[in-house]
């Protein structure tokens with residue numbers, strides 16, 4: 001087998017265009033929220049087919065403000081998935097509300113609508129589905145539940161820029177009330193750190209915009225531009241969540257090659273599936289007919305009955321042979337903070353716990369070369385054969 005240098009789990013894909021955009025921002029003297037943020041918002045809105053988009057400095061902030069705009073507060077409950085990153089639960093807790101975890105569908109790793117239905121109670125105000133890896137959730141079923149129980153839907157689309165159900169993109173402003181994207185360094189499109197809310201309702205978007213900038217009256221960000229004014233009002237308690245023009249410049253450069261980047265992700269995912277399909281040791285990621293998978297992650301699941309090493313040992317075996325992998329995600333409800341605060345115990349969400357325990361995310365990014373992917377596949381298959389029962 002050919003020797004390869006270490007293949008990291010993730011590597012952001014940038015070229016000269018990001019550098020040019022950032023340089024231009026710095027030269028222009030406009031570093032913080034300004035014209036590039038507006039252009040970036042308009043471009044993302046167009047990409048997903050939404051009427052409104054508000055850029056913020058993380059998806060965590062996007063979730064926080066969306067929940068705030070939905071009126072979530074102390075005593076309220078938000079039903080969400082425990083198969084997710086810290087941010088999803090955190091944003092609910094910032095508002096004094098309670099995250100209520102519903103178990104996932106073990107095939108898709110997304111919220112199981114039937115489990116969601118069982119967790120809806122008197123205090124439930126919103127649903128917060130997470131499109132894991134970029135595979136869209138069952139929004140038809142979740143919307144039916146939301147309608148019946150008069151709940152808002154805010155989706156965590158940190159993985160789902162480029163995902164669609166039929167011809168409708170995740171974030172189009174109709175599949176959910178508000179959709180939250182992440183532009184963190186590892187995500188399908190990056191601004192270093194950044195996020196965005198898209199939504200159908202213009203007044204909601206204005207509220208989120210205001211909340212992202214200290215609750216200042218409209219367009220206060222223009223106050224240092226010619227024609228701006230020094231006058232502003234503080235209309236409500238807000239936060240400091242605005243995105244900078246420097247970051248938006250990176251985003252604009254990334255957007256211009258987004259379709260090409262997504263094509264590479266799709267090709268890499270298809271290649272993993274083609275060559276691992278016959279491997280009994282692994283279960284491959286689900287795809288749902290009629291939906292577009294954004295392929296943020298390729299989550300492989302080990303079959304413990306076939307392999308005689310555990311997940312940690314498997315990851316280590318790959319690492320010593322130069323392959324970086326990761327785990328998405330450890331069950332949120334079982335972290336010590338959640339156990340201590342809410343009394344969750346192992347066994348409460350069996351599908352999440354079982355699937356999480358055998359999940360390994362493979363390298364998947366536009367900069368991964370065919371040769372590198374070939375090496376990842378060789379090592380994976382060889383390691384699986386070596387440790388078969």
Ligand SMILES: *Cc1c(COP(=O)(O)O)cnc(C)c1O
Nearest residue numbers: 058059060085087158182183184
């Ligand atoms: C990355 C991620 C987030 C948080 O995104 P930030 O932009 O880093 O705040 C939220 N949810 C999921 C599922 C994520 O993977």
